[in-house]
Amino acid sequence: MSHIVRTHRIENKLAKAVSTVGGMTVEDALAKAAQAVEEVRDECMDALDVKIAEIDAVTKSGKADPARVYALANEILNEAGAFGLSELSEAGRSLCELTSNWRDGASDMEPIRVHVVAMKSLRRSDVAGDSALRSAVIEGLRALTAKFAASGGRSAG
Amino acid sequence: MSRWINLERVALLTLDESVHGCKILTQICRGFGIRTIRACTSVEEARNALTTAPFDLMIADPGASGDGVELIRWLRRQEQHPNRFIPIILVSGHSTPSSVRRARDSGANFFVAKPLTPATLLDRILWVSRDRRPYVEVGKYLGPDRRFKVEEPPTGLGRRNNDSTIDQEDTESAA
Numbered sequence: 399m400s401h402i403v404r405t406h407r408i409e410n411k412l413a414k415a416v417s418t419v420g421g422m423t424v425e426d427a428l429a430k431a432a433q434a435v436e437e438v439r440d441e442c443m444d445a446l447d448v449k450i451a452e453i454d455a456v457t458k459s460g461k462a463d464p465a466r467v468y469a470l471a472n473e474i475l476n477e478a479g480a481f482g483l484s485e486l487s488e489a490g491r492s493l494c495e496l497t498s499n500w501r502d503g504a505s506d507m508e509p510i511r512v513h514v515v516a517m518k519s520l521r522r523s524d525v526a527g528d529s530a531l532r533s534a535v536i537e538g539l540r541a542l543t544a545k546f547a548a549s550g551g552r553s554a555g
Numbered sequence: 556m557s558r559w560i561n562l563e564r565v566a567l568l569t570l571d572e573s574v575h576g577c578k579i580l581t582q583i584c585r586g587f588g589i590r591t592i593r594a595c596t597s598v599e600e601a602r603n604a605l606t607t608a609p610f611d612l613m614i615a616d617p618g619a620s621g622d623g624v625e626l627i628r629w630l631r632r633q634e635q636h637p638n639r640f641i642p643i644i645l646v647s648g649h650s651t652p653s654s655v656r657r658a659r660d661s662g663a664n665f666f667v668a669k670p671l672t673p674a675t676l677l678d679r680i681l682w683v684s685r686d687r688r689p690y691v692e693v694g695k696y697l698g699p700d701r702r703f704k705v706e707e708p709p710t711g712l713g714r715r716n717n718d719s720t721i722d723q724e725d726t727e728s729a730a
Binding site: 405408 | 557558559560561562563564565566573574575576578579582583584585586587588611612616618619620640641642648649651669670671672673674676677680681683684685686687689690691692693694700
């Protein structure tokens, strides 16, 4: 089988833009970026709570759209992690794993409800301040998700 | 001695369908000193922005639907488009084997796993700014040459007898 290969040699405009004199040190850039992220921490924390509440509401309705739950869980993974909330981010990842296995039509609300309870607890100050407790929550979620994945997304009994 | 960088003149387009994900990404990039940032929260908004202004860099989350990947494939196929060959960094949270394959084949220059950290993102931006790989168009793929270590055709006496590959090299300069 033959393939026609076309090669395009392109000037990297980004290289030209980056190579101008001035600017700042890498250390300053990283410090300023971290500071800039902190400026939106409060609104992003509020948004995380809204996303958890939305997942809670759709599971209570019994009509959770797996794609929507997956998208919200993915946002929690991304946005909690950007603020150093590693366990909440991992809870989002666990829920992504769970719901990505659902796309064949299987759907059981119970493991989602467990994730919601775990996420809400991770947002509580008493749990957030206890690293051993946070780790235990995540270990429990991983075990739950692994069990459901092994059962094909249906009730693991 | 600290290394100096200057991203003030970089024109950046960001795409993240999550409003807050978009804010985090934008804030990080502002911290790096990038002044011109077009922050988009939908594929259509990004497509419109790409058709109306030149950019030096695009950072995109393909989204849970993966529509962002299609945007990149579309952009790479636009003949004479000023943004056709801009460096693109894909940033993505949870991924499945199929989404990784789609991202790999999209024509993006680099893939970064979320959650984002400023250190990782800056490292990747500087990496793509140094990237000298040509773009190759073969079959359905149009993107940077994925052979990292061998960037030029091997020198030799000619084609292997059974190699029917035809090289058509275009030398283009960015618009």
